Amino acid sequence: MSKVKKIIIAALIFVVLAIVAMIPIPYVIESPGTAEDVSQFLTISGAKDEDQGTLRVLTVYVEQATVLTYFKKFLKHHELLPSEEVFGDYTPEEFDALQDFSMRNARSTAVRVAFEAAGKTVERHVNGIFVTRVDQSSNFRDKLQVGDIIETIDGKSPGNTDESFEDLKDYLAGLEPGHTLVLQVKRDDATMTISAPLKMDSRTGGIRLGFGGEVDEDVTSDPSVEFDPHGVSGPSGGLMFTLEIYNQITNSHLKNGHNIAGTGTIELDGTVGRIGGIDKKLVAAIEAGATVFLAPDDEITDEMRARYPDIKSNYEEVKEAAEKLGTDIKIYPVKTLQDAIEILENL
Incomplete structure (x- = not known):
């Protein structure tokens, strides 16, 4: 076989392998995302965020697995999950639409809850x-x-x-x-x-x-709150959005120089709800230098425990993850917005 033929065959084999490597498989890979300053996500008219310290909203990076990226599951803090466990019965387009709506809903709820906690009203x-x-x-x-x-x-x-x-x-x-x-x-x-x-x-x-x-x-409020989601979607930033808004409109100095990370949905009654991927969000918080972590202390019902015998609250999950990581970040259980406010006031 001539040298030219060998080169052509090798090139063809490389192209075929490259194509095969990019074929999607019915799994997704979750890994630590970002830990961003919440104040960069919103602007409150007439308010100046002069409080020293940071409130951080946390994300998880989710990517479609392929034949090649399948092997990322062996990397530290990466997890391979069946697609249906993340997306359910939804198409990727439907899932994205739901996530975008969840973010919009989390933002409007955060404004309502923060203003109510501050004794103010919204329309x-x-x-x-x-x-x-x-x-x-x-x-x-x-x-x-x-x-x-x-x-x-x-x-x-x-x-x-x-x-x-x-x-x-x-x-x-x-x-x-x-x-x-x-x-x-x-x-x-x-x-x-x-x-x-x-x-x-x-x-x-x-x-x-x-x-x-x-x-x-x-919702419209006085002062007005404008959001720039920075491409982040989903409802899990609700607690941290609410804390940032409350902190600014009341000038409460909740940050007080601390680097604070946290996660959890927020309900209209101020309840902080369960989220997914909290172990990976902890890694993102640690990598961002956070010293405080606010975790949902969600209630595990009898029905949930019957269906998932090994289920733990988010707080229990993140405590377990912290022990494995050997981190000294301080983790606090949070059931309500008021819990979170009191924790930060007493840091």
Whole structure:
């Protein structure tokens, strides 16, 4: 065989191997992400963030695994997970839409909770109901999409108050199977009307909507709060956003020179909720030089323990991870926003 033929064959083999190496496999790789200064994510009109120290929001880096990157699972702090464990039944596009919505929802909730804790009020504007899922057997399956905004249901709006939303839920509860539900839906920049008959829920005998959703809203406040998410998505920054807003609008000096990292969702009642990948977020916090870590001390219900016998609270998970890492970062359990405020006030 001539030298030229050998070179050609070697080149072809290299190209084939390169193509094979890039083939996606049904796994994702999670690894430590960033630990960014929350103050860089938001601007509060008329407020100056002169408090020494840092509140850090933490992320986890998630990448689609390929034949080649599969071997990253052997790297330190990297974990290979089945795709369905991360994405569920959602397509990558649907998952991204949900994550973006979760971030927007976390931001508006953070503003509401922080202002309420400071004794201030905000104004809500409900855009509609963000569609979070469409059941496979639903009559809306080929009509609705995850990410759609339902503006009205049978001409009724969710409204801008909790009471009006409850009225809408009561209306839906009173419908019967076979009723044709008419939805006004916003998708991208277009508005359309979608309708379909409701099916019966075999368990209750009542209706089954066939889709799920959450309220999509904007809030306005005085002083105003503007966000730049820096490409970060998901709800897990809720606690740290709330703390930063509260700190600035009350001038509470909660940072007091400390490098503070933390994670957790935030609910309207101030409850701090469970998040995923907390061990990797701890690594990101340590690498950023954080000396304090606020971790959700979420309640593990009997149902959760029955389904997942080895389940631990986020606080228990991160304490275990810290012991393995041999770090001296101070980890504090947090159940509510008020817990977090009191911890920081007493550092």
